[in-house]
Amino acid sequence: MSTTGSSGADEGFFQKSPILTNQFHDDACFRRCFKREHRVSYTAALGYVLTTAVFLPADTRADAEAEVAALGQDVLADQIFAWVTDAERNQPYVRGSGRDVFGRRAGVLVTTEGWRELQNFGIAKGVVACGYDTPYGAFSRPLQFLRLHLWTASCANVGCPSAMQDGAASLLRKHLASRKLASQLSAEQRKVFEDAYRRLTSRDPTVAWTSGQWMTERPGGSDVSRTQTTAVYKPDDNVGFASKRQQLPLGPWSINGFKWFSSATDSRMAVLLAQTQNGLSTFLVPMRKHDPSATTMTGQPLTDGECLNGLHISRLKNKFGTQSLPTAELVLEDMRGWLVGQEGKGIQEISVILNLTRIHSAVAAVGGIGRGLGVARAYTLVREIGSGRGTRIRLVESPLHMRTLADMTAEYHGLMLLSIYASYTLGLAEHPLGDKAAPTPALAALTPQAKLVEPLLRVLTQLTKAYVCKASVPLMFACMESLGGIGYLLNEEAEYLNVSRIFRDMCVGPIWEGTTDVLCADFVRALKHPKGGADSLAALEEVITKASTFQGKQARPIGWDPVQRWTSIRDRIVGTSQGDLMGEGRELLWGVAEVLVSVLLYVDAATDGNLAMGDVFYRFLEGKLGVGKRARGTAKDGLSRDLAIVYGTDGLGSASRL
Structure with missing residues (x-):
């Protein structure tokens, strides 16, 4: 020990660590949006008046309060922050730079355990599902987003695919719930939409899907009117199934083009814009399809193998932030998918x-x-x-x-x-x-x-x-x-x-x-x-x-x-x-x-x-x-x-x- 009183690497003053507490209780602004205390006040003109929270009725708040408070604590767990560090330090990459050892395309995206576990946590906690499977009607959405408010700073950007998952679920619900729109779906299309909707709103990580949303292209950025990706109707092509087990067809449309910014590249489906002969249109595309010739890395056959559905990762983006989120440039070559809504109404559909x-x-x-x-x-x-x-x-x-x-x-x-x-x-x-x-x-x-x-x-x-x-x-x-x-x-x-x-x-x-x-x-x-x-x-x-x-x-x-x-x-x-x-x-x-x-x-x-x-x-x-x-x-x-x-x-x- 030093006798001079001088500080050193292990001696002298060390700042006491701050203690981060549950935001559900600690954040006065959050409390006012979610759970303002009931108080009874008295006025001569009105008698006793019960004041309540702004955004949630008392019964909704009472039902959800314990669960949301628990979520506020769960997102501060050491394991969550360990996953965040892992997702940030071990960023996504394309194995082999997009080619196998013999030069064939093999764009396998690799993500870290931390990223996958954070996604599973958000799914299991119903970050998206609670906007669909709760009985609170119009108040389901403010409750959902108050929960998201607690989660987002701990999620290492898995909230991005969750957002697009939510949007895709909303779009499919619109087409399945409306009698008029549902009547325009073929039997196969309905099955595909129903299966995707079920997965997008699931709380089971082994079942649930996230979704991509692919609009941006080189010519226009946010100006989708200059979309160069095209879609052609080819219903007679034998293109196989999205999964051997489910036997759901990939879709009758062949989509070709290049998407410049595509986040959530590890999702199981995407919603994209493409030009048809009748104008800019919206499509649902499975990201993967059954591959009967698939093998393990050592060449052993796989009975239920998969490959990408007409999709190739050109490269991943190198970004200032959101580095744990895989954002890619994508080549689409005969990617099979399903038209959503009417041809030429793509902007109207994607706005949902x-x-x-x-x-x-x-x-x-x-x-x-x-x-x-x-x-x-x-x-x-x-x-x-x-x-x-x-x-x-x-x-x-x-x-x-x-x-x-x-x-x-x-x-x-x-x-x-x-x-x-x-x-x-x-x-x-x-x-x-x-x-x-x-x-x-x-x-x-x-x-x-x-x-x-x-x-x-x-x-x-x-x-x-x-x-x-x-x-x-x-x-x-x-x-x-x-x-x-x-x-x-x-x-x-x-x-x-x-x-x-x-x-x-x-x-x-x-x-x-x-x-x-x-x-x-x-x-x-x-x-x-x-x-x-x-x-x-x-x-x-x-x-x-x-x-x-x-x-x-x-x-x-x-x-x-x-x-x-x-x-x-x-x-x-x-x-x-x-x-x-x-x-x-x-x-x-x-x-x-x-x-x-x-x-x-x-x-x-x-x-x-x-x-x-x-x-x-x-x-x-x-x-x-x-x-x-x-x-x-x-x-x-x-x-x-x-x-x-x-x-x-x-x-x-x-x-x-x-």
Whole structure:
């Protein structure tokens, strides 16, 4: 031992490790979206009033609470983080660079055990299935995405194939559940669709499938109108079966082309776009087929062997982030598949999937922020800093640090409300509300007429994905910065602290499923559409008007007039040509998004008069809309308010005991 008092590699000060706790209990924003406490308050005019959570009815919450709380703990298990490290360190590759030893094509994709086990975990926990096999109707979707919110930061990007799996399931359900659409399916096609749907919504990892979604090609990127992949109807070809055991045919369409960005390359099926003689169309394709000549690596015959279904991996992408996710360039040569819907209606069909994947993208981004803030909160309780004259305080006692963290938490809360509201709107589109599934009074103020749900969803998915994913990148960087140099490290040794990995992966959010500009352009086109644009405008107007007049326990700030602000934006949209509006796409989308977030924050705060949520609401108005003014008070008062936002407590005394 050193006698000089000097520090060394194994001597001196070592920072105490922060303890990351279950976000279900620790995250005040999550608690408000899922499980706000029932409280009874008294007013002379109304008597006793029961306040409830915004997004979930009491019976749904009561049924699901224990299971979701357990999920919040399960995703923090050491085994989960070991799988994450394995998936990140041992990245996917193509064995033999795509050729066997004799030069024949042999594009066998190899993924690590960690990746496969994380996929199995998500499937078994029903990350996708709970959107289909639960009895909660319209509330199935917000419940599903609240669960995803807890899982996403621990999943090492298996949420990407899950998102496309969800979208494919939604598309197939549409064609199987509609009497009109189902009547257009052949007997064989129905069997194929039913089998795929069963697997896409299964909780059994030995049965379940994930799915790819292949649209992007070299000529157009997000502009699928320039798709060069082609499909030709060849029903008489003897192409065999997807599986010897199931005897399901591969499909009567022959598909040829090249897909430039294809994630979830290890999936069992995909949905893709291809040109037919009648225009751009959507196809379901099995990824594998029965191979009667298949052998083991040593040449022994396999009775139920498989090979790829007319598919060759040209190469895997080398990416800045999402490195555990196999993303490939794919050559399609006589890939067999099934037409989904009508020829020439590919955009209409694929939009069903995009609604899902864009909401998944937004929720995943906010879920990453939730984990980053969870780590930051834990760090403030153990990290000490100098405070002058030889004294030291914990970060949780620093007015500057806690003001920064409170502002970050306030922004996160608005983004989370918008994301979960988009999932609720999706739920409404799938399951119209009935008498037995009435929303809470607060949510009723945010629920459009049934006829306006689809028009609202048509623009809300674009708006939410663009606004949330773009804002989440700098917010996640702020979470890294709050940890100092530790935040910049790739903390394999303590994977739960690896916020830099989450930041790196989150940077793809504003790019995939449509870049920010692509989504803004789509937003403008949807609002100017000669058939549906007026309904989408009407849906936005109804929600903003109803929400802004919600009667609750939050006073309306002087100068805040969301209806007037919306009217100004609407008039600009209505009175200007689509071409002239395109240059203002971001300005318009951001303007509408900020009005929506402001009314969501207002309704949330007004449900129970929570002072911290009222402060969050005012901070948003000041920072984003330039209206309203918060009372600042003393430094001690400010710290108390900041702690209430960050920890969901009433002040420093409560927070310091956490």
